[in-house]
Amino acid sequence: MPPSSLTLFSVSPGSPEPLYRQLMDQIRRLVAGGQLAPGDDLPSVRDLAQSLTLNPMTVSKAYGLLEMEGVLQRRRGLGMQVAGAQGKPALDVAARLELLRPILERAALEARQLELDSNFVLELFQQIFEEKT
């Protein structure tokens, strides 16, 4: 159970989404996608806060709420780690797609409001998707 890299994480201070919530969503996705596996250690509150230039309380709040959800578990004196198999089984593709649905709906809404053609939008999306891979 290797410690997870700091480079997995990022937040956008400009977004209307609260910072602690951005973090929570992100960790949930990383766990669902398997990039954070059960037993993996998470970065310490202090390290992650420094790396993202956040207030440590913000990171702590995200960790705390995810612990309540059962996604993470606190091991006294050792930091947080991803909850084991008894917490939640890894999600299959269909379930992970469902997690993606909200943002796709929002993007589709914006595209329609911009009166954009489906083909152009899909093409741009594919291009963005692949270039950063």
Added chain:
Amino acid sequence: MPPSSLTLFSVSPGSPEPLYRQLMDQIRRLVAGGQLAPGDDLPSVRDLAQSLTLNPMTVSKAYGLLEMEGVLQRRRGLGMQVAGAQGKPALDVAARLELLRPILERAALEARQLELDSNFVLELFQQIFEEKT
């Protein structure tokens, strides 16, 4: 340019979305969808506020911000109306696609964190895009 009906509008006070923002989104959509055409009058601040049981300032804030965006136009002493073609030079397709880029990048990021395959994601996106059209 008939006055637009009060019945076009509604807000949900329970939503986390601020009331003035709900109104803005709604008006933008009505304009984009053609239910409010350039030159149409909007309900007066007071009428709309009363109809939605809102404070007039809340409506006024929405109107004011939409004026700054170029969606609406003030006619002094006469009320607001939907901005005509001269209001916005009408962005071309490429420019509008650029406006969409940020949310697509965010969606792509989330999809990658979920370890989802590009094909599945694009398919879901297309389906969402087209079903609501």
Added chain:
Amino acid sequence: MPPSSLTLFSVSPGSPEPLYRQLMDQIRRLVAGGQLAPGDDLPSVRDLAQSLTLNPMTVSKAYGLLEMEGVLQRRRGLGMQVAGAQGKPALDVAARLELLRPILERAALEARQLELDSNFVLELFQQIFEEKT
């Protein structure tokens, strides 16, 4: 004393400046510059209002205030005309330059806030000035 042409006048509804005041300033300038000479007839309230798509009351207010200032004079049943020599003598160049000073100061202020070099600004100004002549 020919009737003055409707084409001399214009207003910008988008400006923060009240419409009646825009009209007043404009007429004062046209009189100061000699394009409206003492004895010249002004367009009727109705004609001018229609030509500028203004409320006739707005035009009437401008005319009324200029009458109080002595710039215009009302001739019963015949409309307004530019006040004669006894009203105000034509302004010399220095005086007319003074009337221009406020907007030049405002333009200079904006240019400085934009950190623009005096040479570039003057060049653009000259170009604009001459192309529309």
Added chain:
Amino acid sequence: MPPSSLTLFSVSPGSPEPLYRQLMDQIRRLVAGGQLAPGDDLPSVRDLAQSLTLNPMTVSKAYGLLEMEGVLQRRRGLGMQVAGAQGKPALDVAARLELLRPILERAALEARQLELDSNFVLELFQQIFEEKT
């Protein structure tokens, strides 16, 4: 990034210019002139409101609009600060000149209505421009 002093700010309640707009203009000028540098903190809404004996909402309105313009940046729970270089890509000279064009066109129009010679006008403009620098 030191907190900016309260003593930098002032408003005149007697002016026809709205208070929030006076504040906006002042902050824009302070930023343009370098007295407020990117990264500097602004006084808190409450502090500035008390110092100017304004309602906090008035200050908040000014801050909010400047944020929309990209001049200021919100740091949640920490207050506002002057937007950094990444906020605005810093317009080049040509683009900034374009922002100046509307007022120069208006000034040229007024000058023509006053039947003023281009040389006199440019000379006065240059004089005004340079004396206040």
Added chain:
DNA sequence: GTGGTCTAGACCACA
């Protein structure tokens, strides 16, 4: 009649 500004005072979410 229209919208715009301002105040006072309350409540909320975020860090």
Added chain:
DNA sequence: GTGGTCTAGACCACG
């Protein structure tokens, strides 16, 4: 502590 939202109610300029 920070800013954001909303209300109630007042006053103003404009048309």
